[in-house]
Amino acid sequence: MIRVLITGGTFDKEYDELKGQLYFNATHLPEMLRLGRCRVPVEAETVMLVDSLHMTDADRARIAETCRNSPEARIVITHGTDTMVETAAAIAAGAPGKTVVLTGAMVPYAFGSSDGLFNLGSAISYVQSLPPGVYIAMNGTHFDWDNVRKNRDTGVFEIVR
Amino acid sequence: MIRVLITGGTFDKEYDELKGQLYFNATHLPEMLRLGRCRVPVEAETVMLVDSLHMTDADRARIAETCRNSPEARIVITHGTDTMVETAAAIAAGAPGKTVVLTGAMVPYAFGSSDGLFNLGSAISYVQSLPPGVYIAMNGTHFDWDNVRKNRDTGVFEIVR
Amino acid sequence: MIRVLITGGTFDKEYDELKGQLYFNATHLPEMLRLGRCRVPVEAETVMLVDSLHMTDADRARIAETCRNSPEARIVITHGTDTMVETAAAIAAGAPGKTVVLTGAMVPYAFGSSDGLFNLGSAISYVQSLPPGVYIAMNGTHFDWDNVRKNRDTGVFEIVR
Amino acid sequence: MIRVLITGGTFDKEYDELKGQLYFNATHLPEMLRLGRCRVPVEAETVMLVDSLHMTDADRARIAETCRNSPEARIVITHGTDTMVETAAAIAAGAPGKTVVLTGAMVPYAFGSSDGLFNLGSAISYVQSLPPGVYIAMNGTHFDWDNVRKNRDTGVFEIVR
Numbered sequence: 001m002i003r004v005l006i007t008g009g010t011f012d013k014e015y016d017e018l019k020g021q022l023y024f025n026a027t028h029l030p031e032m033l034r035l036g037r038c039r040v041p042v043e044a045e046t047v048m049l050v051d052s053l054h055m056t057d058a059d060r061a062r063i064a065e066t067c068r069n070s071p072e073a074r075i076v077i078t079h080g081t082d083t084m085v086e087t088a089a090a091i092a093a094g095a096p097g098k099t100v101v102l103t104g105a106m107v108p109y110a111f112g113s114s115d116g117l118f119n120l121g122s123a124i125s126y127v128q129s130l131p132p133g134v135y136i137a138m139n140g141t142h143f144d145w146d147n148v149r150k151n152r153d154t155g156v157f158e159i160v161r
Numbered sequence: 162m163i164r165v166l167i168t169g170g171t172f173d174k175e176y177d178e179l180k181g182q183l184y185f186n187a188t189h190l191p192e193m194l195r196l197g198r199c200r201v202p203v204e205a206e207t208v209m210l211v212d213s214l215h216m217t218d219a220d221r222a223r224i225a226e227t228c229r230n231s232p233e234a235r236i237v238i239t240h241g242t243d244t245m246v247e248t249a250a251a252i253a254a255g256a257p258g259k260t261v262v263l264t265g266a267m268v269p270y271a272f273g274s275s276d277g278l279f280n281l282g283s284a285i286s287y288v289q290s291l292p293p294g295v296y297i298a299m300n301g302t303h304f305d306w307d308n309v310r311k312n313r314d315t316g317v318f319e320i321v322r
Numbered sequence: 323m324i325r326v327l328i329t330g331g332t333f334d335k336e337y338d339e340l341k342g343q344l345y346f347n348a349t350h351l352p353e354m355l356r357l358g359r360c361r362v363p364v365e366a367e368t369v370m371l372v373d374s375l376h377m378t379d380a381d382r383a384r385i386a387e388t389c390r391n392s393p394e395a396r397i398v399i400t401h402g403t404d405t406m407v408e409t410a411a412a413i414a415a416g417a418p419g420k421t422v423v424l425t426g427a428m429v430p431y432a433f434g435s436s437d438g439l440f441n442l443g444s445a446i447s448y449v450q451s452l453p454p455g456v457y458i459a460m461n462g463t464h465f466d467w468d469n470v471r472k473n474r475d476t477g478v479f480e481i482v483r
Numbered sequence: 484m485i486r487v488l489i490t491g492g493t494f495d496k497e498y499d500e501l502k503g504q505l506y507f508n509a510t511h512l513p514e515m516l517r518l519g520r521c522r523v524p525v526e527a528e529t530v531m532l533v534d535s536l537h538m539t540d541a542d543r544a545r546i547a548e549t550c551r552n553s554p555e556a557r558i559v560i561t562h563g564t565d566t567m568v569e570t571a572a573a574i575a576a577g578a579p580g581k582t583v584v585l586t587g588a589m590v591p592y593a594f595g596s597s598d599g600l601f602n603l604g605s606a607i608s609y610v611q612s613l614p615p616g617v618y619i620a621m622n623g624t625h626f627d628w629d630n631v632r633k634n635r636d637t638g639v640f641e642i643v644r
Contacts, residue, residue: 010503017589018638020493020534020565022505036279037267038301039317051503106198106500112595118197121282124301129290140199140285155501156200171342178428179477181332181373181404183344212342243342267339273434316340358601359589360623361639428520440519443604446623451612462521462607478522 001041002127003072004029007063007087008049009080011116013108024049028109029078032120040124043072052080052087052104060087064094074127077102078120081150081157084136088145092134101127102145103137106155162202163288164233165190168224168248169210170241172277174269185210189270190239193281201285204233213241213248213265221248225255235288238263239281242311242318245297249306253295262288264298267316323363324449325394326351329385329409330371331402333438335430346371350431351400354442362446365394374402374409374426382409386416396449399424400442403472403479406458410467414456423449424467425459428477484524485610486555487512490546490570491532492563494599496591507532511592512561515603523607526555535563535570535587543570547577557610560585561603564633564640567619571628575617584610585628586620589638 103123105116134145264284266277295306425445427438456467586606588599617628
């Protein structure tokens with residue numbers, strides 16, 4: 001059994017056609033797992049639905065605590081890309097001994113041309129095959145939480161050293 | 162560096178609007194890697210573009226040989242789901258010592274509601290994280306080549322024993 | 323009030339993921355009208371769901387009769403493109419005095435890159451703005467039923483003379 | 484020959500994946516006409532690419548002047564929905580004697596679930612079948628420019644009286 005914690009991010013943003021703005025309504029995760037014909041037992045839990053630029057230390061503490069308290073040893077977290085690395089650090093400090101994989105998207109799943117489905121397939125796979133630790137799965141690969149940064153100019157995750 | 166061998170299958174089928182039939186034109190793999198913002202170095206090679214129900218023993222021998230002769234130790238193969246297990250067996254016999262992951266799709270990528278992008282993200286991830294062996298990556302998980310079958314009634318891959 | 327008669331055709335074909343074939347399940351018309359945010363009162367009726375190459379004279383007679391018996395004076399018909407002109411002729415003979423617009427698609431709506439939504443918007447508009455007569459609405463324009471043919475080589479409708 | 488004047492609006496908005504915002508890049512009109520297999524001769528001209536809430540009186544005067552100076556008697560204008568009616572009024576005053584049809588979208592074409600393709604099919608059809616005048620084509624129907632308003636609560640265009 002894999003637990004998937006949903007925290008928001010571009011992944012789950014939608015278009016509000018009356019206001020002409022992006023917003024959060026509900027997660028697309030179940031629909032994406034259905035589209036991917038995923039048959040791995042998954043327990044999905046929406047912890048919050050926020051833009052990761054607005055995420056507070058209290059939010060990160062809550063995510064880490066949710067990881068620690070989850071009965072599952074394998075956890076995927078959908079998260080905004082901008083502060084994904086900060087949350088990964090909070091989890092590494094607060095929820096040791098589990099395989100935790102954070103992922104997200106550069107384009108909302110609802111917008112058709114999203115990397116979200118690819119990244120979800122990647123995260124679901126890494127969480128089953130990597131040893132305990134906290135990882136980021138983006139751009140088709142995985143990074144250790146303490147050796148990765150998002151390059152804001154290119155939108156790509158890269159090794160720090 | 163990962164080598165991706167393209168062999169056809171539902172994954173790459175398109176709609177011929179003049180004949181009203183499904184057919185193979187060219188692989189969608191590069192477009193899918195671009196959509197997934199995959200940054201892993203990938204060398205893609207179209208070995209054939211066939212429906213796996215029409216694949217012959219000679220075709221499978223050729224795929225196994227291509228695996229054996231590839232300089233890369235990590236190989237993803239896109240393949241029709243109907244005889245994916247048979248090809249996996251041929252590779253296991255003919256190309257030992259490499260991590261080979263076969264994947265495919267139940268719905269063509271070109272048709273919008275495909276599981277192809279999810280499966281590709283999964284296969285690209287498993288091939289980087291699993292030890293040498295031949296695997297099938299479908300439905301969000303991975304199977305050893307000698308312990309899996311496609312259930313033709315449900316379209317789902319499952320463990321044999 | 324506009325009546326929409328659904329008869330099948332590429333428009334409504336889907337992909338059977340277990341058999342790997344195209345087939346008819348149910349019409350996508352209500353979903354398409356919702357996507358187009360159509361607010362014109364529409365009464366949709368599935369007369370049949372067939373490939374127009376398989377349509378018989380009895381089928382065409384039934385469609386013409388349904389047009390004649392419909393209380394609405396404005397009727398859109400979704401139809402396979404291959405024999406759309408033959409059915410238009412049957413309606414012209416059998417259901418005079420109404421504005422009837424036949425339309426269809428070269429690619430199934432379910433396959434993402436379809437012309438179906440464009441054609442539906444076109445047909446719904448022509449049926450409200452043209453005088454009584456039988457027309458084909460394809461490729462962004464409208465044709466009189468007795469001055470049009472489908473060019474099988476290009477997939478495009480064109481004036482006969 | 485139909486002239487299509489492009490002015491921006493939701494129709495043509497895209498998602499900037501680095502900034503996480505909506506923006507204008509280039510029009511999707513040629514791609515949409517290709518997808519719709521439109522064979523009507525069309526001359527497309529990008530007059531501006533702006534959110535219609537930011538459109539000035541000078542902008543509207545420029546659009547009306549472009550209509551007046553166009554050699555074509557039939558003109559489609561893609562436009563943001565919020566002030567489409569104001570621009571229609573400016574054209575009615577400034578470019579008499581032509582058939583001008585304004586259309587737009589509630590959801591960007593680039594976001595997959597857009598009404599844009601349906602509306603474009605509708606506008607292209609009305610402009611060929613309606614007598615001279617200025618019209619708005621939205622929600623599957625057409626409105627005279629001086630008898631329509633956008634209901635901001637529902638996002639739907641409706642008759643004023």
